[in-house]
Amino acid sequence: MKNLKLASGEKGDRTIVKVSNAEIGRGFVVIAGPCSVENERQVLETAHAVKDAGADMLRGGAFKPRTSPYAFQGLGLRGLKILEKARQETGLPIVSEVVDPRDVSWVAEFADVLQIGARNMQNFSLLKEVGRAGRPVLLKRGMHSTLEEWLNCAEYVLSEGNPDVILCERGIRTFEKYTRNTLDLSAVPAIKELTHLPIIIDPTHSTGRISLIGPMSLAAVAAGSDGLIIEVHHKPEEALCDAEQALTPDMFIDIMGRLKALKSFLDNQAS
Amino acid sequence: MKLEEIRRKTDKIDRELLVLLQERMGLALRLKKFNLTVTDPEPQEDLVARAEHLNLDLIERSFTRQLLNTIIEESKRLQEEDRQLVAFQGEHGAYGEVAARRLIPAGAYIPCLEFVDVFRGVEDGHFDLGVVPVENSLEGAVTQVNDLLTTMNLQVIGEVKVTVNHCLLATEMTDYREIRLAYSHPQALAQCREFLSRNKLEPRPYYDTAGAAKMLARENPKAAAAIASALCAELYNLEIIKESIEDGPSNSTRFLLLSREPYAGDGNKTSIIFAVSHQAGSLFGVLKLFAEANINLTRIASMPLRTDPGNYSFFLDFEGSEKSEKITRVLEHVEAQTISMKYIGSYPADSTTA
Numbered sequence: 001m002k003n004l005k006l007a008s009g010e011k012g013d014r015t016i017v018k019v020s021n022a023e024i025g026r027g028f029v030v031i032a033g034p035c036s037v038e039n040e041r042q043v044l045e046t047a048h049a050v051k052d053a054g055a056d057m058l059r060g061g062a063f064k065p066r067t068s069p070y071a072f073q074g075l076g077l078r079g080l081k082i083l084e085k086a087r088q089e090t091g092l093p094i095v096s097e098v099v100d101p102r103d104v105s106w107v108a109e110f111a112d113v114l115q116i117g118a119r120n121m122q123n124f125s126l127l128k129e130v131g132r133a134g135r136p137v138l139l140k141r142g143m144h145s146t147l148e149e150w151l152n153c154a155e156y157v158l159s160e161g162n163p164d165v166i167l168c169e170r171g172i173r174t175f176e177k178y179t180r181n182t183l184d185l186s187a188v189p190a191i192k193e194l195t196h197l198p199i200i201i202d203p204t205h206s207t208g209r210i211s212l213i214g215p216m217s218l219a220a221v222a223a224g225s226d227g228l229i230i231e232v233h234h235k236p237e238e239a240l241c242d243a244e245q246a247l248t249p250d251m252f253i254d255i256m257g258r259l260k261a262l263k264s265f266l267d268n269q270a271s
Numbered sequence: 272m273k274l275e276e277i278r279r280k281t282d283k284i285d286r287e288l289l290v291l292l293q294e295r296m297g298l299a300l301r302l303k304k305f306n307l308t309v310t311d312p313e314p315q316e317d318l319v320a321r322a323e324h325l326n327l328d329l330i331e332r333s334f335t336r337q338l339l340n341t342i343i344e345e346s347k348r349l350q351e352e353d354r355q356l357v358a359f360q361g362e363h364g365a366y367g368e369v370a371a372r373r374l375i376p377a378g379a380y381i382p383c384l385e386f387v388d389v390f391r392g393v394e395d396g397h398f399d400l401g402v403v404p405v406e407n408s409l410e411g412a413v414t415q416v417n418d419l420l421t422t423m424n425l426q427v428i429g430e431v432k433v434t435v436n437h438c439l440l441a442t443e444m445t446d447y448r449e450i451r452l453a454y455s456h457p458q459a460l461a462q463c464r465e466f467l468s469r470n471k472l473e474p475r476p477y478y479d480t481a482g483a484a485k486m487l488a489r490e491n492p493k494a495a496a497a498i499a500s501a502l503c504a505e506l507y508n509l510e511i512i513k514e515s516i517e518d519g520p521s522n523s524t525r526f527l528l529l530s531r532e533p534y535a536g537d538g539n540k541t542s543i544i545f546a547v548s549h550q551a552g553s554l555f556g557v558l559k560l561f562a563e564a565n566i567n568l569t570r571i572a573s574m575p576l577r578t579d580p581g582n583y584s585f586f587l588d589f590e591g592s593e594k595s596e597k598i599t600r601v602l603e604h605v606e607a608q609t610i611s612m613k614y615i616g617s618y619p620a621d622s623t624t625a
Contacts, residue, residue, distance in 0.1 A: 077447055077512065102448045105470045109513055134469070 006158035007151045007165075007195050014196045017136045017164045019112050020093045022056040024136075024166050025198035028263055029227035031095050032252060033059035034234075035242040036072065037079035045234040047086040049249035053256045057113070058083070058092040059229055063099045064241065065119050072240045080110035087112075095138055095229070101129040108133040118142050118170055118205075121153050131160025138229070140168045140202070143181060151195055167191060167199040168229060171206025180208025180245075183216055188223040200227035208245050214255045221262050230255075279444060279491070286508065287489050292342065293363070299346035300356055300379045304397045315343055354379040358389045358398040364481035364503035370433045370526035371402040372502070386415050390423045393529055401425070401529040406572070407435075409522040410458075412586075416527075417574050420615060421544050421584055427616030429528035430540070432623060437463055437517045440484055440509040441496040447512050454483035455498035463498055465518040472496070484509060528618070538592045538617035540569065545605060545612040546576060546584045554585065556608055564601045566591055569620075584611075593617040 016025035032050040037060045062079025083094045093112035113136045121142035130137050141150045154165045171181025183206035191199045201220035203213045233239045233246035319339045323332050357378040359367030368380050383389045389401040403416045453472045460474040477483040483497035488507035504511045547553040570588035591598045606612045
C-alpha cells in the first residue's frame with residue numbers, strides 16, 4: 001500500500017497502546033459500557049457491573065452522531081462529567097466518542113481514549129485534531145471503507161505525532177439485511193499483515209443482534225483480535241439508543257466467562 | 272434589543288442584586304459588634320423614608336417601602352441568629368473562606384481586603400474569629416501573615432489544611448466551546464498553564480481568584496471563564512466546566528484560626544515564635560530542649576526580624592499541649608535561653624493529610 005509511511009507493518013515492532021493498566025496490543029482488552037451516557041445512575045451501575053465482570057475499560061458516548069437530527073444527541077459536557085465520576089469510582093479508563101473538532105480538547109480532558117466513529121472515519125479535520133490531542137485514538141472502520149482507506153485515516157492521526165491508534169472493525173455494508181452490518185472478521189488477520197497497529201472488534205454494531213454477539217466475540221478471539229468493544233446497559237429496555245442490541249450485565253458476565261475459557265485454551269495450545 | 276439579550280440582562284441584574292444583598296447582610300452583622308442593631312442610630316422609619324425620596328419613576332414609593340422593610344426585617348432576623356463572625360482575606364469564595372467554612376461550619380464569613388484587616392478586626396472585637404493562611408506546600412511561608420503573628424496579640428485556636436483545587440468556571444449561558452479567556456490570580460493561572468494551553472485559552476490576570484468569579488457572575492463578559500474554587504461556583508451560581516485543572520499534583524495551604532481568647536480545650540499541637548542571640552549554637556540549644564524531651568516538631572521556619580535586620584525570628588510548631596507538664600517545663604527553659612519567646616496557642620491539629 002502506498003503512502004503509509006507510519007502505519008505500514010514493514011517497520012519492526014507492533015504498537016502497544018497503554019491506557020492506565022490496560023495494554024492494547026498485548027493480551028486481550030475488553031471495553032464495555034452503554035451506547036450513550038443518559039444519566040448518572042445508568043452509567044455508574046453499568047460501570048460497576050462491567051468492572052465486576054472483568055472489563056478493562058468503560059465506553060460511553062456524550063456526543064452521539066445520529067442518523068436523524070431529532071434523535072437523542074447526547075448529554076455533552078454533562079455526560080463527560082458523569083464518565084469522569086465513573087472512572088473515579090471504578091478506576092476504569094474511559095473511551096468516549098468525539099464528533100466535532102471544537103470538542104476534541106475538552107473530551108480529552110475527561111476521557112482516556114478518544115473514539116472516532118465509523119461515520120467520521122474520513123473526517124480529516126477531526127482526525128488531525130485528535131492527532132494533536134495527546135490521547136490514544138480508537139479509530140472505527142467506516143461502513144463503506146476499504147482497509148487501505150482506513151489505514152490512510154490512521155496515517156492522518158499518526159502523522160500529527162500521535163502514535164497511539166487502535167483500529168476497530170465494526171462491520172461493513174453488504175446486501176445482507178438480517179444483520180445490521182456484516183462483520184468482516186478477515187480484517188483482523190489482514191490488518192495484522194498490513195500494519196503494526198492493534199485491532200479490536202465491535203460485535204455489537206456489526207451484528208445488531210444480541211444472539212450473535214457472543215459467537216462473534218469468541219470468533220474475534222480465535223481470529224487474533226486484540227480486544228472487544230461491547231455495549232452493555234444496566235437496563236437495556238430503558239436505553240435511549242441501541243436498546244435492541246445492548247447486553248444485560250448477566251449476558252455480559254456469561255460471554256466474559258466463555259471468552260476466558262477460549263482464551264486460556266488457545267494460550268495453552270500456543271505454549 | 273433582542274429577546275435573548277433582554278433576558279440575559281435581567282438575569283445579570285438579579286444576580287447583582289443578590290450579591291449586593293449578601294454584602295448588606297454581612298454589614299448588618301458587623302454592625303452588631305458596635306452594639307447596635309440594624310436601625311440604630313436612626314429608626315427604621317427614617318431609613319425607609321430617606322430611600323423613598325429617590326425619584327425613580329418606575330419604582331412606586333409603596334414598593335420601595337415594602338422592599339426595604341423586608342430587607343431590614345431579614346437583617347434583624349440574621350442579627351438574632353448569633354452566628355460567629357469569621358473574617359478572611361479576599362472576596363467571597365476565596366480559599367480563605369473555604370478554610371473558614373471547614374473550621375466554623377455555621378459562621379458568617381466576612382471578606383477583608385488585607386491580612387492586617389483580619390488581625391486588627393479580631394483584635395478590636397469587630398470579628399469573633401479570623402482565618403489566615405500561614406504556609407503553602409509549594410510556595411512556602413506567607414510572610415505577611417507570619418509577620419503579623421509576631422506583632423499582633425492573637426491566639427491560634429485551630430488549623431486546617433485546604434487542598435487547592437482549581438476549577439474552570441463559567442456562567443450557565445456560556446458555551447464551553449466558545450470560551451477563549453480565563454480570568455484569575457496570576458498564581459492560579461501559572462498553576463494551570465498546561466491546561467490553558469491545551470484548550471487554547473488566553474490567561475487574563477485578575478487581582479483575586481474569587482474576585483474573577485465574582486466579576487464573571489456580575490458582568491458575564493463574552494467568551495470568558497474564571498479559575499477559582501468550587502465554592503465560588505456555588506456562591507456566584509457558576510457552572511464548573513472542569514474540576515482539578517492544575518497541572519502539577521495538587522498543593523495545599525495551611526490556615527490558622529485566630530481568636531482573642533486561647534483555645535478552651537487541651538489541644539494537641541502548639542505554636543511558638545522565638546528569637547535567639549547571635550551566638551554559636553544558640554538555635555541548636557533550643558532545638559535540643561525539644562529533642563531531649565522527646566517532643567516531635569512539625570514545622571520550623573525562620574523569618575527576618577523587621578525591627579532588627581540581620582536577626583531572625585523562628586516559628587516552631589510541635590506536638591502536644593501547653594497544658595501538659597512536660598511542655599510547660601520545656602517552654603520555661605526555652606524562655607530562659609531566648610531573647611524573646613511568644614506562645615501563640617495550643618489547638619487541635621488537623622489530622623487530614625491534605
